Structure formats: C-alpha cells, structure tokens
Amino acid sequence: MDEDKILDKEISRLVRSLEKDLPAGLEDRIALEASTGKLHHRPFFRKWQLALAVVPGGAALFLALFLLLPVFRKQQEPQLAEIRTQFELVDKNITIIFIQRPDFKLFEED
Amino acid sequence: MKTESYDLGKSGFFIFLGEKEQSRHRPEMKVREEAGVSQAIFWGLIEPVKFRLYNFVLKSLNFSTDADDVYQETVLHAFQYFASFHKDKDFRAWIFSIAHNEIKSHFRKSFRQTATHCIDALTASQDDSSGALVREVFRFASQLRPKEREVFFLFYESGFSIPEIRGISGLKEGYIKLLLNQARNRLKKALGVHHG
Numbered sequence: 001m002d003e004d005k006i007l008d009k010e011i012s013r014l015v016r017s018l019e020k021d022l023p024a025g026l027e028d029r030i031a032l033e034a035s036t037g038k039l040h041h042r043p044f045f046r047k048w049q050l051a052l053a054v055v056p057g058g059a060a061l062f063l064a065l066f067l068l069l070p071v072f073r074k075q076q077e078p079q080l081a082e083i084r085t086q087f088e089l090v091d092k093n094i095t096i097i098f099i100q101r102p103d104f105k106l107f108e109e110d
Numbered sequence: 111m112k113t114e115s116y117d118l119g120k121s122g123f124f125i126f127l128g129e130k131e132q133s134r135h136r137p138e139m140k141v142r143e144e145a146g147v148s149q150a151i152f153w154g155l156i157e158p159v160k161f162r163l164y165n166f167v168l169k170s171l172n173f174s175t176d177a178d179d180v181y182q183e184t185v186l187h188a189f190q191y192f193a194s195f196h197k198d199k200d201f202r203a204w205i206f207s208i209a210h211n212e213i214k215s216h217f218r219k220s221f222r223q224t225a226t227h228c229i230d231a232l233t234a235s236q237d238d239s240s241g242a243l244v245r246e247v248f249r250f251a252s253q254l255r256p257k258e259r260e261v262f263f264l265f266y267e268s269g270f271s272i273p274e275i276r277g278i279s280g281l282k283e284g285y286i287k288l289l290l291n292q293a294r295n296r297l298k299k300a301l302g303v304h305h306g
Contacts, residue, residue: 007294008266010301014247015169015266017240022164023178030182034149034189 152192155201156185162268163209169263170213172252180216184209206268207278210260217256246300250293257281261289 085098156163167184168177188195188205195204251259257279264270264278265286272290276283 004294007298007301011247011293011297012266012269014240014244015251015263018244018248019161019165020168022160022181026178026182027160030185031153033182033186 148192149189152189156188156205159202159205160185163205166206166263166268167209167213169248169251169267170256170260171216172259176216176220180209180212184212187212200274203270203274203277206264206270210278213256213260243301247297250296250300254293258289261286262293265290 080102082102083098083100085100087096088094089096163184164177164181167181168174171177171180184205188208191208195201251262254262260279261275261281264275265272270278272283272286275281275286279286
C-alpha cells in the first residue's frame with residue numbers, strides 16, 4: 001500500500017512536471033465571448049437527435065390514438081328495427097303476422 | 111446589509127459581497143446588479159482552478175491543438191449554466207465534470223485525427239534522465255483509451271480522489287481502481303528500469 005502511494009507521488013510529480021500556461025489571448029477571448037453573450041444557444045429543433053425523434057414519436061402517437069379510439073368511443077345502444085310476432089293456425093292453414101315498427105302510429109289522424 | 115461568502119477551495123480566499131440598500135427600491139437595477147455579482151463570483155471561483163483545468167484538458171486530448179477550443183467551450187458552458195450550480199457543492203468538481211463532458215463530446219464529434227504536439231519536443235528542455243521518465247509516462251498515457259486517459263489525469267494531474275473521479279466521470283469506483291492499478295503496474299516496470 002505504501003509502495004503504491006510512493007509510486008503515485010512519483011507518477012504525479014512526473015505528470016505535473018510537464019505543464020503549459022494558458023495561451024495568451026485565450027482568456028481574453030473567453031471573457032469577451034461571455035460578456036457579449038455570444039454563447040451557443042442551440043435552437044430546440046436544431047438538435048438533430050431531437051429532430052429525428054419527432055418522426056417516430058409522432059408515428060407512435062398516431063398509432064396509439066388509432067388503436068385506442070374505439071375503446072374510448074361511446075357505444076350506441078342497439079335500436080330495434082321491428083318486432084315480428086307470428087301465429088300459425090295449422091288446422092285452418094292460416095298464418096297471422098304482427099309487425100311492430102317504431103314509426104307506426106296507433107291513432108293516426110288524417 | 112446582507113453579506114455572502116464563497117469559499118475558493120484550497121486557496122483560502124474569500125469574496126465578501128455586499129448588497130446595496132438603494133437597489134431594493136429599483137427592481138431592474140437589482141436584476142442587473144445580481145447578474146454582475148454572479149459573473150464576478152464565477153470569475154473569482156474559476157481563477158484558482160483554471161491552470162489545472164487547462165492542463166487536464168490538454169493532457170486528456172494528448173496535447174491536441176483542439177485543447178484550447180475544448181477549454182473555451184468548458185468555461186463558456188460553465189458560465190452559461192452557473193445559475194444551476196449550488197454554492198454548497200465543490201466548484202472544482204463541478205467544472206471538471208463539464209470538462210469531462212466536453213472532452214467526451216469532442217471525441218464523439220472528431221472523426222478526423224487532430225494534430226498533436228510531439229511529446230519529445232515538449233520535454234526537450236528537461237534533462238535526460240528526468241525527460242526520459244516523463245516521456246515514458248506520457249507515452250503510456252497516449253496509448254490509453256480517452257476515458258481511461260481522463261481517469262489517469264484526473265488522479266495524477268488534477269489530484270482528485272477516487273470518489274471524486276466517480277462523481278465527475280460517472281464510472282464505477284471498482285473500474286477506476288482497476289484502471290489506476292493497471293497504470294501503476296505498467297509504469298512500475300517502466301520507471302523501475304530507469305531508476306535502476
């Protein structure tokens with residue numbers, strides 16, 4: 001463990017023995033850019049990853065809506081078109097059929 | 111009079127900021143003053159770390175000519191998002207994590223190999239025995255993958271501890287220890303030969 005620490009100190013000394021100062025003008029350039037506010041504000045849709053994500057995202061949303069629409073749609077109550085009641089008098093060979101429809105008016109006046 | 115203090119790391123300096131009484135009556139003045147104070151704090155905090163930060167970027171990029179641009183992007187991004195920095199956290203670790211992201215982004219974007227300064231030319235001023243050891247260390251570092259090289263320099267150049275490197279790079283502590291052990295073992299042989 002102590003050997004590692006000694007080695008670490010030695011490597012650190014060697015690594016730090018080669019150092020460079022900040023180039024002249026770099027700090028001024030940074031300060032100028034920071035003060036003038038010319039920072040990189042990337043517009044929302046210029047990020048190509050986001051722009052690409054919009055296409056499959058939109059398709060997925062459309063598909064989800066398409067599949068879920070019938071589930072949320074209010075189901076209509078079934079309406080009776082007509083009721084048929086049929087009697088058969090077999091010995092007299094007569095068949096009586098009553099047909100009830102919604103538009104049939106019982107007391108229709110002329 | 112409200113006074114705030116900011117610790118500037120190991121340097122032991124403090125900036126004391128006073129809030130002027132008049133600005134309370136003029137809101138737009140206060141906003142401008144607050145922005146100015148925030149900028150002053152930022153430049154005050156970066157002053158003691160800039161040298162180490164620049165050298166970390168430079169060495170992580172293998173002394174590439176792009177290091178100045180990456181350093182500039184790091185500082186400007188830190189400046190831009192300084193409002194999100196919590197003053198109770200370590201500013202040095204925060205700005206180095208921004209540098210880590212910028213380096214990662216640089217390696218992702220750069221398809222072409224950028225020009226690098228020759229290590230032999232950089233160590234020309236050092237005497238023969240010391241220069242040979244330095245060359246050996248940097249030759250070893252240049253063979254590492256970018257992620258591994260960053261860990262190497264965060265530890266040996268910037269002086270961060272393993273938990274701090276984990277916070278900056280997002281790598282697991284076990285992996286960081288493994289990388290550092292590999293580096294030690296490789297350099298032990300190389301340096302041992304030179305020490306005789």
